[in-house]
Amino acid sequence: MLIEIRKKPFNAYQEIQAYLENLDLAGQYGATASFVGSMRDFNEDKKVTYMTLEHYPGMTEKHLETIAKEAIEKWQLLDVLILHRVGKVKISEDIVLVATWSAHRKEAFESCRMIMEQLKSGAPFWKKEETNSGSQWVEKNTPGY
C-alpha cells in the first residue's frame, strides 16, 4: 500500500507502471482497476486557468490510510495505490490516482470506486480555482453516482 501527497506534477500511468515493477505480485493479481482525475479548463460555465489545492497535513494522509485499509480488508485486495496533488495545479495535470489490485475484476472495480467516492466526500482537500472572473473556492464536489 502506498499513499502519497505530491507537490509536483506526476503522470498517473507512469506511476502505476513504476509501482507495479516494485511489487512482488506477479501471478497473483488478475485485475487492476484505476481512476485518474485530471485538471479541466472549465467548471460549470467558467473558464479555469489553474487551481490551487490545499490539504490538512497529517489528517489527510491518516484519512486516506483508513479508507485504503478498510478497502483491503473488505475486498481482500492485494494492493492499493493512492496519489493526490496539492499546490498549484495546471490544466491537464493529474490530480488524483487510485489503483487497486485483486485476483478478480469485481473486487478491483468496486474497491477503486469506493475509495474514490470516500476520498471525495471525506479526505481533507480543498480546491481554489482561478477563473476568468477571479479566484473562487470550490464549494462542493459533483455527485459520483
Next chain:
Amino acid sequence: MQVSVKYFASLRELMGEASSVIEIEEGTPISQLWQLIIENKNIEFENVMMAVNMEYVKSEHQLKSGDEVAFFPPVTGG
C-alpha cells in the same frame, strides 16, 4: 485548559489566521467552541466540518487539554 485550533481553506481566509490557541473549560463540546469563535469574530459560516486530533468528530464531542481542533468547509478533493 488550552486547545490549539486550525482553520483551512475559505474559513482560514475568513478568519484571517490559520491557527489560534484558545482557553476553554475541560469537557467543553466542540460545537460550543465553534460558537465562541464565530461570535468573537462576528462571522457566519455554514456547513462547517469538525475534527479533533485529526479525526472527524460529532458536534457534542467533548474537548480535552492539548487537543488539536480543526474547523473547515466541506472537502473538495479528487
